[in-house]
Amino acid sequence: MDEVKWAWVLLVAATLALLIRLAMWFLPEPGWRSAKVTQAAEVLSSETGVVEEAAAPFIATPEPEVAAAPAVAENIAREPAPEPAVAEPAPTAVEPAVTEPAPVVPPSPPPVYNLRLTRWGMSRADVEAAELNEPIRENATTLVYATTTLELPCVLTYYFEEGRLTRARLSFADPDGVDIPPLNAAQAQRRFLFLREQLRSRYGQPVQRTFHQPRDVSGLQRTAEQQEELAQQYDVEIAEAEQRLQKQRDVLTKRFRRWSNAKEMVERGLAPYERDIRDLRQWKKDALARADQSRRDIQAHRSADTAQPLIGVMLARWPYAREAQNIELRLDCRGSSPRLDVRYEAAPKASGWGYFNDL
Known part of the structure; x- marks a missing residue:
């Protein structure tokens, strides 16, 4: 196996050496192109000199310049003489326009006032x-x-x-x-x-x-009076409710006197009457509070009448x-x-x- 590997290595090396040798044969040297260009330029210049020497006998001799001078002078004489340069005037500074003050218009007199277009004594x-x-x-x-x-x-x-x-x-x-x-x-x-x-x-x-x-305190006064009257009506209602409560208490006590839980049954029967009395007393309290507030507002209004x-x-x-x-x-x-x-x-x-x- 090692002999085969070395054989391949030698074959590749020989191939590379052969390619390098062929490249050296066929590729030109580095200065070959510039030498060829220089040689072509020398050949072209030598051919141009031979052609000029052969064509020299056939070139016409130019006439002297003196003969052409009158024509040139004549042409110059026919041309118009240049006009003298005129100096442009220097730009002058623009002066600002002077505006006259607007005439003062005197104020018109105030219009004469009358009661519209009518006069006293008109028909x-x-x-x-x-x-x-x-x-x-x-x-x-x-x-x-x-x-x-x-x-x-x-x-x-x-x-x-x-x-x-x-x-x-x-x-x-x-x-x-x-x-x-x-x-x-x-x-x-x-x-x-x-x-x-x-x-x-x-x-x-x-x-x-x-x-x-x-300040108008009539509304406050009326409110205070109404609430006080309402409180008095509540007093009457409370008194009547207490009488009804007492009568109902006597009836229930007599009814449940033989019961073992007589007290509980009496309290249960009197609960609605007691609730009505509590509500009436609370309503009376609210009415008196509103009446008192109205009285205070009346006093505040009277104080404000003095201050403002x-x-x-x-x-x-x-x-x-x-x-x-x-x-x-x-x-x-x-x-x-x-x-x-x-x-x-x-x-x-x-x-x-x-x-x-x-x-």
């Missing part, structure tokens, strides 16, 4: 012609319009005496919500302040008065404004819904306040 027909809308109600002495003043919805009422306009009223709150929506207390107070400032800017400082009203009184009526008056009219701005919060009115009266006599509902 009924003149007032109807001055108002663009149709009246929503009317009678022999009044005209009522639903309109706006200072962009606020209002009801305008004109009053006539002897066919002449003498009074007017602007109502900015309708408690019934028929012609204009009602207002809550906060909205009415904000509009009162707004209208007061508008009238103050036109007629100066008003004569102001504020009337306070106590509620506004009942706010008045702002401009008597004999501009020597033409009496004006009253009134906010009345005494009802369920506040009322906000501006009342005007023609004032030929400055002391006339007869139609106002003073407090």
